Amino acid sequence: MMPVRIIPRLDIKGPNLVKGIHLEGLRVLGDPIEFARYYYENGADELLYSDIVASLYQRNNILDLVTETSRRVFIPITVAGGLRTIEDIKKALRAGADKVCINTAAINNPDFVTQAVKVFGASTIVVALEVLRLPDGSLMAYTENGRQSSGVEAISWAKRVEDLGAGEILLTSINMEGTGGGYDMDLVRRVVSAVSIPVIVHGGAGTPEHVREVFSTSDASAVAVASIFHYHTKNLSAGINPIEGNLDFLKSGKRYSKITETSVVDLKQYLEKQGVACRLVI
Amino acid sequence: MRRVIIVDYNLGNIFSLKNACERVGLDVTVSADPVKIRGCHQLVLPGVGAFGVAVENLKQLDLIDPVIEHAKQGKPLVGICLGLQLLFSRSEEFGNNLGLDLIPGVVKRFPDVQDGEKLRIPHVGWNVLNRNASGSSDPLFFHLNEDPYAYFVHSYYVEPIDPSIITAVTEYHGFRFCAAIRKDNIVGMQFHPEKSGPKGLKMLANILNGVW
Numbered sequence: 001m002m003p004v005r006i007i008p009r010l011d012i013k014g015p016n017l018v019k020g021i022h023l024e025g026l027r028v029l030g031d032p033i034e035f036a037r038y039y040y041e042n043g044a045d046e047l048l049y050s051d052i053v054a055s056l057y058q059r060n061n062i063l064d065l066v067t068e069t070s071r072r073v074f075i076p077i078t079v080a081g082g083l084r085t086i087e088d089i090k091k092a093l094r095a096g097a098d099k100v101c102i103n104t105a106a107i108n109n110p111d112f113v114t115q116a117v118k119v120f121g122a123s124t125i126v127v128a129l130e131v132l133r134l135p136d137g138s139l140m141a142y143t144e145n146g147r148q149s150s151g152v153e154a155i156s157w158a159k160r161v162e163d164l165g166a167g168e169i170l171l172t173s174i175n176m177e178g179t180g181g182g183y184d185m186d187l188v189r190r191v192v193s194a195v196s197i198p199v200i201v202h203g204g205a206g207t208p209e210h211v212r213e214v215f216s217t218s219d220a221s222a223v224a225v226a227s228i229f230h231y232h233t234k235n236l237s238a239g240i241n242p243i244e245g246n247l248d249f250l251k252s253g254k255r256y257s258k259i260t261e262t263s264v265v266d267l268k269q270y271l272e273k274q275g276v277a278c279r280l281v282i
Numbered sequence: 283m284r285r286v287i288i289v290d291y292n293l294g295n296i297f298s299l300k301n302a303c304e305r306v307g308l309d310v311t312v313s314a315d316p317v318k319i320r321g322c323h324q325l326v327l328p329g330v331g332a333f334g335v336a337v338e339n340l341k342q343l344d345l346i347d348p349v350i351e352h353a354k355q356g357k358p359l360v361g362i363c364l365g366l367q368l369l370f371s372r373s374e375e376f377g378n379n380l381g382l383d384l385i386p387g388v389v390k391r392f393p394d395v396q397d398g399e400k401l402r403i404p405h406v407g408w409n410v411l412n413r414n415a416s417g418s419s420d421p422l423f424f425h426l427n428e429d430p431y432a433y434f435v436h437s438y439y440v441e442p443i444d445p446s447i448i449t450a451v452t453e454y455h456g457f458r459f460c461a462a463i464r465k466d467n468i469v470g471m472q473f474h475p476e477k478s479g480p481k482g483l484k485m486l487a488n489i490l491n492g493v494w
Contacts, residue, residue: 071305074480075477094297122404221406282481
């Protein structure tokens with residue numbers, strides 16, 4: 001049995017690792033490189049670095065962090081956020097990324113995906129699918145970190161992404177992201193069964209049980225997890241850069257009530273016990 | 283310390299590979315210069331991407347002959363992922379593409395269905411390298427007691443005409459394919475040792491630190 005992949009997702013703003021609720025209201029958690037090294041040593045299968053402001057302000061400042069990380073961490077690193085051109089992708093790969101994740105540019109210009117796949121290979125190109133479930137139950141793809149509706153229906157877009165040649169889909173439920181309330185399993189199952197490329201599920205995990213549900217009830221290949229790992233790892237936050245972001249949450253010493261904190265290795269051991277194959281030997 | 287050149291033909295993330303080589307103490311240069319490549323002791327052919335584009339890039343950079351000559355002189359040549367596939371006779375990717383033909387055999391695409399189940403392609407993630415009899419004594423796997431996990435990301439796999447050159451196979455939902463080969467001075471890995479954690483670094487060090 002092919003082991004599932006557990007991928008810590010690191011949302012980056014400026015020099016800091018941050019975490020948002022519904023992609024709003026950012027909290028500073030610490031130095032991303034320290035977190036990345038810890039996750040590597042703790043059995044993470046890949047890392048996902050997401051530049052959460054790049055897409056809005058069209059700047060790239062995450063690449064120095066990627067370079068620094070790739071010198072110390074020898075698992076795949078995917079970079080997301082603000083990648084709009086072939087040159088942007090080239091820069092990210094030259095900085096040490098192994099894969100790139102595109103969203104806004106893919107929806108605005110699907111040919112960009114085809115072109116990127118041709119130049120860099122399907123296995124380098126991940127397309128992000130950020131989905132908002134509307135009150136009438138319809139599923140719509142969003143861009144700009146969930147701020148802008150694309151007017152494109154999510155499941156048909158997932159199929160199109162595969163036809164365009166992308167190697168993987170990173171699926172986020174905007175409704176559930178950051179809530180700790182669990183995954184939108186209906187969405188997960190619909191996207192996973194609609195495509196034949198691997199799907200990385202993201203957005204909503206509050207407990208190890210939520211992660212188990214993904215693998216027990218769908219053919220998803222991986223999960224990207226932020227909160228449950230970051231809050232567990234929060235004591236790495238000593239040397240953080242206070243220039244950007246709101247530190248009140250860290251200073252308060254509070255915990256986020258819906259989140260059951262766990263480490264990567266503990267989560268994997270739990271999943272193994274529940275019959276989900278994981279890579280436990282590092 | 284022997285000098286290693288990573289062939290830079292504008293495909294894939296060779297910087298990860300360079301970082302990993304440096305981490306295990308290798309004197310490594312990234313180059314597309316045919317003269318330098320002709321003069322070096324060990325050559326690494328990396329790569330992620332399309333077979334046809336890779337061959338075209340190598341042609342345009344005048345790198346096909348230097349790589350073939352290097353191998354034929356008996357000097358160590360390491361192919362990683364697409365770099366392994368390029369050493370084969372031909373690939374079925376986008377029609378038929380001719381490779382460097384250093385290893386007789388074909389590069390094939392994974393089947394869409396295996397045992398009645400959808401096989402998700404590309405094969406992405408960590409999977410086990412099952413060493414066979416020749417693999418257990420291969421220097422690539424020195425100091426690795428158990429069959430290690432390695433990171434894969436590919437839609438195509440190699441099928442050598444001579445199966446005795448295979449040192450490890452991997453199984454993807456029941457579909458077995460060649461994960462590593464050794465043919466005299468040529469070592470090939472379908473996985474990415476540079477992205478396979480401490481064990482991957484160990485394999486890189488084994489193969490490039492002169493254990494031949």
